[in-house]
Amino acid sequence: MEALNLALRAVTRPGDLVALESPTYYGFLQILQMLGLRALEIPTHPRTGISLDALEVALAAHPVKAAIVMPNVSNPIGASMSEASKKRLVRLLESRGVPLIEDHIYADLQFDAGAPRAAKAYDRTGNVIFCGSFSKTLSPGLKAGWLEAGRWRDAARRLKFVASGGQNELAETAVAELIDSGGYERWLRQLRRRFASQVDAARATIAECFPRGTRVTRPAGAYILWIELPRGADSVRLFERLLERGISIAPGPMFSATQRYRNFLRISVGQIWSERHDTALREIGRLAQQA
Numbered sequence: 001m002e003a004l005n006l007a008l009r010a011v012t013r014p015g016d017l018v019a020l021e022s023p024t025y026y027g028f029l030q031i032l033q034m035l036g037l038r039a040l041e042i043p044t045h046p047r048t049g050i051s052l053d054a055l056e057v058a059l060a061a062h063p064v065k066a067a068i069v070m071p072n073v074s075n076p077i078g079a080s081m082s083e084a085s086k087k088r089l090v091r092l093l094e095s096r097g098v099p100l101i102e103d104h105i106y107a108d109l110q111f112d113a114g115a116p117r118a119a120k121a122y123d124r125t126g127n128v129i130f131c132g133s134f135s136k137t138l139s140p141g142l143k144a145g146w147l148e149a150g151r152w153r154d155a156a157r158r159l160k161f162v163a164s165g166g167q168n169e170l171a172e173t174a175v176a177e178l179i180d181s182g183g184y185e186r187w188l189r190q191l192r193r194r195f196a197s198q199v200d201a202a203r204a205t206i207a208e209c210f211p212r213g214t215r216v217t218r219p220a221g222a223y224i225l226w227i228e229l230p231r232g233a234d235s236v237r238l239f240e241r242l243l244e245r246g247i248s249i250a251p252g253p254m255f256s257a258t259q260r261y262r263n264f265l266r267i268s269v270g271q272i273w274s275e276r277h278d279t280a281l282r283e284i285g286r287l288a289q290q291a
């Protein structure tokens with residue numbers, strides 16, 4: 001989150017327009033709001049990621065000052081772009097002089113073929129600002145992450161200094177040793193297997209218990225499912241009813257600056273899966289039938 005904050009502060013001013021995927025991670029919207037920035041939502045496909053045609057049209061029509069994209073294992077939709085699309089994304093933004101802020105946080109959790117290439121790999125001009133962290137793979141409490149700010153490296157360094165000074169060197173050294181020893185890669189292999197099987201199990205339960213006409217993503221990695229309930233269902237009301245039962249979901253409108261996705265919800269199946277979680281998922285399905 002700090003990397004994303006610094007990246008946006010380095011390349012925008014209050015009032016600027018920032019393009020992002022739709023649906024998008026609500027944390028991005030919160031940062032935009034806090035920095036006085038405006039969001040431009042670009043349609044995103046659950047398999048192929050952000051629509052590059054739509055982005056191209058948007059860039060021609062609006063004064064976009066930055067784009068935040070998750071090319072690998074996006075949140076909440078779970079898409080991973082093809083290598084050709086990542087390259088086209090980088091070239092397109094480069095040609096329009098619009099910085100690409102890449103969030104790589106779930107990339108190491110991609111199920112097939114291990115850690116995929118970042119869009120940053122296609123960057124020739126320093127136009128891509130690359131952000132990532134170990135929060136989703138090791139522990140959110142570590143607060144260990146990175147920012148490679150390309151052309152804005154000096155500006156980002158100055159902003160970082162006034163925002164929070166240095167880094168947590170103890171945590172960083174521990175993570176570096178884990179990577180060097182091969183332990184991180186072994187841990188990732190285990191995590192990917194566990195998450196893939198939990199995603200499969202949850203999708204099967206959803207197919208069995210949710211209302212007819214429900215659609216659910218098959219994410220490229222990690223542990224997040226984006227669910228579309230039949231038209232007319234109200235995920236905000238569903239969220240309130242589930243909260244009374246101690247079950248937490250994220251209702252669809254959280255993932256849009258324009259309160260879209262009222263009949264969508266996001267669930268996370270990252271916890272070590274147990275009977276309790278399966279029962280909770282069935283309860284979500286049962287209440288969704290009434291929603």
Ligand SMILES: Cc1ncc(COP(=O)(O)O)c(C=O)c1O
Nearest residue numbers: 001002025075103105133135140
């Ligand atoms: C897409 C995305 N980016 C960034 C973050 C924030 O990560 P961190 O806890 O490392 O600041 C999250 C956490 O949920 C996330 O889902």
